[in-house]
Amino acid sequence: EAGVVQSPRYKIIEKKQPVAFWCNPISGHNTLYWYRQNLGQGPELLIRYENEEAVDDSQLPKDRFSAERLKGVDSTLKIQPAELGDSAVYLCASSPGLAGVKNIQYFGAGTRLSVL
Amino acid sequence: SQKIEQNSEALNIQEGKTATLTCNYTNYSPAYLQWYRQDPGRGPVFLLLIRENEKEKRKERLKVTFDTTLKQSLFHITASQPADSATYLCAYGSSNTGKLIFGQGTTLQVKP
Numbered sequence: 001e002a003g004v005v006q007s008p009r010y011k012i013i014e015k016k017q018p019v020a021f022w023c024n025p026i027s028g029h030n031t032l033y034w035y036r037q038n039l040g041q042g043p044e045l046l047i048r049y050e051n052e053e054a055v056d057d058s059q060l061p062k063d064r065f066s067a068e069r070l071k072g073v074d075s076t077l078k079i080q081p082a083e084l085g086d087s088a089v090y091l092c093a094s095s096p097g098l099a100g101v102k103n104i105q106y107f108g109a110g111t112r113l114s115v116l
Numbered sequence: 117s118q119k120i121e122q123n124s125e126a127l128n129i130q131e132g133k134t135a136t137l138t139c140n141y142t143n144y145s146p147a148y149l150q151w152y153r154q155d156p157g158r159g160p161v162f163l164l165l166i167r168e169n170e171k172e173k174r175k176e177r178l179k180v181t182f183d184t185t186l187k188q189s190l191f192h193i194t195a196s197q198p199a200d201s202a203t204y205l206c207a208y209g210s211s212n213t214g215k216l217i218f219g220q221g222t223t224l225q226v227k228p
Contacts, residue, residue, distance in 0.1 A: 040221075041221075042218030043160065043218050048215065056215060091160075093159070103209055103216065105150075107159030110157075
């Protein structure tokens, strides 16, 4: 069974440029998460989807970040325009459900973003 | 505010010894705790889950405890090996929101 697939693995852009990340979750997983991880820190949730619906986007900086999950499968996370402080690893994860063992999250390898 | 803390200092131990990592939480009563392992350049990988009504959980050389009175979880690796060297993250979750709050992680270095 394939795991969570993310692309690209690395991205270097100049500030004020747009950038997009793509995620393909594990087949059958209805719940999808986007996290941001800064160096030396744990992942911080940006947005969580149940199928196509964003059920928790309270931590998403909506002035520059947007996300979508069309057809309840793949998802994209976009930043426009990028700022220097956006440099981090962006992780996508999926889980079978919400509670207890169903909330065990399977992570992709992440996209390391460097904003110059 | 809800807070989860792990020892930010790296833990260095000798091969064969038991590694013990600590996770403390405040202003929250989690329904369960999860522990993940993260290697450099990779995403976290799930290891163990322990519920609030469980005192201890084991999996091979791994053991997790959950003390709701102390608001603390301990993660033990017995007979540690250099291959156990990684960053270990704890995360707590509620019973109905599915949201996980992660600690900052503790880096373990096992020396041969």
